[in-house]
Amino acid sequence: MPSSEFAIETQGLTKVFRSRLRRREVRAVDGISLAVERGLSFGFLGPNGAGKTTFVKMLLSASRPTAGSALLFGLPAQSPRARRSIGYLPENHRFPTYFTGAGMLDFYAELAGVDRTTRKRRIPELLERVGLAAWGDVRTGKYSKGMLQRLGLAQALMNNPELLLLDEPSDGVDPMGRIHIREILRELEASGVTIFINSHLLSEVEALCREVAIVHRGRVVLRGAVKDLTAGKGYRLVATGVPEALMEEFRRQSVGIEMNGGRPALLFPGREAANRGIDALRAAGCEIESLAPTSCTLEEVFVRTLSSQS
Amino acid sequence: MRVTAALIADTFREAFARKIFWGLFGLSTALILFFLFLMKIDIVEGAAATVSLFGRESPRQWELNRLVRQVQSGIATFLYTWGMFLAVFASSGLIPSVLEAGRIELLLSKPVRRVHILLGRYIGNVLVVGLNISYLVFGVWSILGWKTGLWPKAFLLTIVFTLFIFSVLLAVVVLVGVLFESPALATMITVALMIISPVLAQKNTMERLLSSEWSRDIWRGLYWTLPKVYDVGRMTLDYVFDRTVENYSPLWSSAAFAAVVLAAAVIIFSRRDF
Numbered sequence: 001m002p003s004s005e006f007a008i009e010t011q012g013l014t015k016v017f018r019s020r021l022r023r024r025e026v027r028a029v030d031g032i033s034l035a036v037e038r039g040l041s042f043g044f045l046g047p048n049g050a051g052k053t054t055f056v057k058m059l060l061s062a063s064r065p066t067a068g069s070a071l072l073f074g075l076p077a078q079s080p081r082a083r084r085s086i087g088y089l090p091e092n093h094r095f096p097t098y099f100t101g102a103g104m105l106d107f108y109a110e111l112a113g114v115d116r117t118t119r120k121r122r123i124p125e126l127l128e129r130v131g132l133a134a135w136g137d138v139r140t141g142k143y144s145k146g147m148l149q150r151l152g153l154a155q156a157l158m159n160n161p162e163l164l165l166l167d168e169p170s171d172g173v174d175p176m177g178r179i180h181i182r183e184i185l186r187e188l189e190a191s192g193v194t195i196f197i198n199s200h201l202l203s204e205v206e207a208l209c210r211e212v213a214i215v216h217r218g219r220v221v222l223r224g225a226v227k228d229l230t231a232g233k234g235y236r237l238v239a240t241g242v243p244e245a246l247m248e249e250f251r252r253q254s255v256g257i258e259m260n261g262g263r264p265a266l267l268f269p270g271r272e273a274a275n276r277g278i279d280a281l282r283a284a285g286c287e288i289e290s291l292a293p294t295s296c297t298l299e300e301v302f303v304r305t306l307s308s309q310s
Numbered sequence: 311m312r313v314t315a316a317l318i319a320d321t322f323r324e325a326f327a328r329k330i331f332w333g334l335f336g337l338s339t340a341l342i343l344f345f346l347f348l349m350k351i352d353i354v355e356g357a358a359a360t361v362s363l364f365g366r367e368s369p370r371q372w373e374l375n376r377l378v379r380q381v382q383s384g385i386a387t388f389l390y391t392w393g394m395f396l397a398v399f400a401s402s403g404l405i406p407s408v409l410e411a412g413r414i415e416l417l418l419s420k421p422v423r424r425v426h427i428l429l430g431r432y433i434g435n436v437l438v439v440g441l442n443i444s445y446l447v448f449g450v451w452s453i454l455g456w457k458t459g460l461w462p463k464a465f466l467l468t469i470v471f472t473l474f475i476f477s478v479l480l481a482v483v484v485l486v487g488v489l490f491e492s493p494a495l496a497t498m499i500t501v502a503l504m505i506i507s508p509v510l511a512q513k514n515t516m517e518r519l520l521s522s523e524w525s526r527d528i529w530r531g532l533y534w535t536l537p538k539v540y541d542v543g544r545m546t547l548d549y550v551f552d553r554t555v556e557n558y559s560p561l562w563s564s565a566a567f568a569a570v571v572l573a574a575a576v577i578i579f580s581r582r583d584f
Contacts, residue, residue, distance in 0.1 A: 062418040063583040080421040088419035094412035096320075098327030110316045111420040155416075165419075 004074030007194035008036040012068035028054040030218035041195040043205035046215035087156030091167035097141030109158035126154040145172035206298035232294035235274040317430025338446040382465040402496040405487030471546040478568040485575040507539035
């Protein structure tokens with residue numbers, strides 16, 4: 001695998017779907033230029049129909065771009081060589097039901113170029129890792145959705161990938177299973193694997209990814225580090241013994257007030273306002289119990305971003 | 311090569327799981343058993359002795375030889391028509407199944423060229439049917455040989471010719487499968503080609519009957535373009551009866567048809583979005 005700073009690099013990647021008579025066209029992906037560094041865990045977010053899956057399919061060469069280019073570790077995405085170091089778990093996968101769990105892993109690993117000795121060693125290891133050690137000899141037709149998802153993850157890991165592309169990885173998995181998958185992905189990230197997650201489950205992405213991009217109508221509308229995007233600019237102050245006159249003054253200054261067990265929590269929009277508020281509270285003899293910067297969830301960032309686009 | 315072998319093995323796995331292989335195998339076995347029953351093999355009296363076949367007594371070796379070849383031609387005709395139809399019908403789902411959403415993306419995510427995916431399926435399918443044809447033909451050939459002491463090797467060519475035409479028709483199944491993902495449509499089109507073949511084969515008669523040159527050209531064009539299922543079938547019978555075959559054009563023109571159709575399927579599949 002050639003050395004490249006980026007695991008994924010796209011330039012103006014575009015996909016236009018045209019109707020048979022070419023009268024109507026849908027721009028599913030509209031000139032996305034995105035670079036994902038090696039070793040990064042990256043969340044690719046967007047509402048339904050935003051173009052996330054089409055983007056991933058172009059990375060895998062399952063769909064041909066209308067325009068633009070995609071590189072995986074510096075190699076053109078359409079070259080089979082580029083796919084040697086990739087593990088992929090598609091959304092709504094349909095594993096043939098005639099396979100046993102172990103048989104399925106063996107087949108897809110063989111296609112991925114994993115030799116027989118490695119396959120023999122890796123299959124029980126990975127079945128154990130995803131919690132399906134007892135299910136290796138059972139046909140996949142008997143698996144629950146969550147089990148299939150975990151088997152799919154094991155399949156994606158068979159070739160020791162450097163890049164893991166996961167489309168809704170915890171879809172249909174119970175909460176304990178999700179935690180388990182999250183742990184596996186954290187271990188992989190720690191070992192330097194690049195993880196690209198395409199998901200609707202924002203809390204999952206927030207817990208797992210260091211960076212995210214939000215896609216809307218085929219374009220990236222926001223990109224950044226999760227901790228920067230969710231960091232608030234304001235401060236939350238809890239005080240006791242605040243006189244009603246001062247509360248009224250805060251209300252006039254548009255300071256947010258939440259009542260928390262009879263104690264007011266004051267939400268200052270910025271550092272200056274917080275300092276002025278502290279001065280006023282101290283002057284009134286109030287006791288300050290806590291002061292902390294506010295933060296928001298990725299979901300709030302997501303909703304705010306999409307609302308501003310509509 | 312390793313990847314293609316894995317895909318061929320997968321086609322076998324699916325053929326077993328869908329009971330396609332066992333269906334064809336069971337049918338072949340039933341035919342062989344039925345044939346055994348007809349032959350009433352209870353006493354082998356020696357090659358020179360009078361042999362009873364289907365109730366006919368045949369004291370002379372040359373008549374016996376003729377009778378054996380007639381029986382073999384009957385089996386070859388059955389295999390070539392009804393057997394072929396069943397094989398096409400059974401195989402028609404094996405291409406669309408691999409193109410199902412959620413399955414094809416996973417295959418395409420592997421470092422495998424698309425042509426290998428399609429050819430792996432194609433070759434796997436030919437082998438599934440080929441094994442069953444071989445089993446049936448060898449079974450019948452052995453029973454007849456055992457009963458009569460006559461072992462005409464020409465009958466074994468039925469395996470080659472039947473499998474050849476199946477490969478040609480399977481190319482159509484693959485193309486229709488890639489284009490429309492419909493097993494039913496693939497069967498309909500392929501069977502239509504089988505049905506139209508004996509009609510088109512009446513080329514000489516039709517050339518006399520058709521009044522205009524352009525209509526004769528269309529007939530000739532269709533005859534030369536489409537696979538010659540009927541002509542190759544005749545050729546098979548000629549071999550079985552030890553007759554001389556002078557015209558091999560049905561073979562190469564059908565092979566050319568298959569090559570073009572298969573190449574089209576590969577090109578379309580390679581360019582298709584999933």
